[in-house]
Amino acid sequence: MPINEYAQAREEMDASGTRNEKAASSEEVGARPLLHDHVLGDSIPSQSAIRKMKEKAKSILPDTLFLSLLHRKCIGRYPRLARPATFNEKILQRNLRPDPRYVRLTDKLEVREYVAARLGEAHLVPLIAAPEAFTRAVFDSLPDAFVMKANHGSTFVEIVRDKSETTFERLQELSERWLSTSFYWVARERHYRKIRPRIFFEQLLLDHHGRVPADFKVHCFGGHAGRPLMYILLITDRFGNNTHGDVFDAQWRHMDVMIGPYTRSAEPPPRPDNLEAVLKAATVLAKDFDYVRVDLYAPDNRVYFGELTFTPGAGVLPFTPDHVDYEWGQLLGASADL
Structure with a gap:
């Protein structure tokens, strides 16, 4: 699959994650508008409305079906979940049956203790703050340069080189959007369901060239x-x-x-x-x-x-050339870490 199509698919996945898990309840499904309403005389739904309906439809798909369709869209073929052969197919298995250790070690705050014990605290990026709530007082206490992150998913990173060029309100809005995103709904990686979302701040790492x-x-x-x-x-x-x-x-x-x-x-x-x-x-x-x-x-x-x-790429990670997906699949045992 072309790389730009993969990037587009990931954007759609990220958009679909910003919802509460209760959005998938059967009670809400029954209250949703029907796709054929415009046939009865209503105006044709806007592109925004159609997208919202598509996202609601995605939320009621079983995980296995959702991942199969997503794999088809990103990789170009349906996965063989019963007898996986490729790297991506075996990663999909991990999405559906994650090792219990993944919860703690995927949490970007909880994993710090694990790394400190095995590698040493000197290898941890200095932690500035991990507040229970991001308030103006927290913002005021931050240094001039820092990185804001969330612990419960990927791409939740905001680099601030000069605090005077941003505002508390902007970062608060960003943090609220991150915290309202259930990363499980993005690509059905089940271990993310058990991570409590939090915002934290780290020192900005720069090399000697800045x-x-x-x-x-x-x-x-x-x-x-x-x-x-x-x-x-x-x-x-x-x-x-x-x-x-x-x-x-x-x-x-x-x-x-x-x-x-x-x-x-x-x-x-x-x-x-x-x-x-x-x-x-x-x-x-x-x-x-x-x-x-x-x-x-x-x-x-x-x-x-x-x-x-x-679970890199959530099991829908394109390789070029495609045969690498099969070669890495041979390296990863079908029942690895399960």
């Missing part, structure tokens, strides 16, 4: 059997206008592979001086799992933890 550091997404296979087999998706300029994603093996050989919406750089980034430290950190955090993606930052020869991801 840039946000690259994101090392280290896919680790077979961690509990020793040093895992690792593939690195390096995302550069993630919050800028020249974003690229380059895939490397553990020896920093540039691979002719694209993952998700990221295109390769014209010139691959050079091998980082602290690559071994990055791989060592990923190995430590992956040792309890058959597969996990360990996200790290490595500015100026330091290594900081980002997150642990057990």
Whole structure:
């Protein structure tokens, strides 16, 4: 499937997540307007109304059916959930039957304790605040530069380089939108249902050039059997206008592979001086799992933890070429971590 179509599908998924779980109740379904109302003389529904009706219809689909249709839309084929073969199909299994450990380790606040115990507190991005409520007093106490995040999903990141250029009201509105989004409804990753949404603030990491550091997404296979087999998706300029994603093996050989919406750089980034430290950190955090993606930052020869991801792309992550989906599926056992 073309990358731009995948990105469009993800946008639709994100839009569908902003609802309360009660929206799927049978009582509300019965009260919804019928699609054929305009045939009886009413005006034709607007595009906005049609989209709302489509989102309501999605909310009543069983998880298995929803994921099958989403996989078809993003990957271009229906998944074989009974006998999964590809990486994405096996990730879909995890969505539907998550390991109980995923709840704590996917929560971006709760996981900090786990990382500190295994890797050390020095590898945690300094936490500024994790308030029960985001108030003006909290805003006033924040430093001039920081990052606002939510703990219960992906893409909930707001970088503030200069607090004087934003307002409490703007960040409050953003935080309320995040907190009202049930990430489970976005792509039916069931472990997200049990994470209590919270807002928190971290120190803004910058390298010596004043840039946000690259994101090392280290896919680790077979961690509990020793040093895992690792593939690195390096995302550069993630919050800028020249974003690229380059895939490397553990020896920093540039691979002719694209993952998700990221295109390769014209010139691959050079091998980082602290690559071994990055791989060592990923190995430590992956040792309890058959597969996990360990996200790290490595500015100026330091290594900081980002997150642990057990269901990358929610099982609808396009690979280019497509055969990589099957090759990675062979690396990930059908019953891994279940």
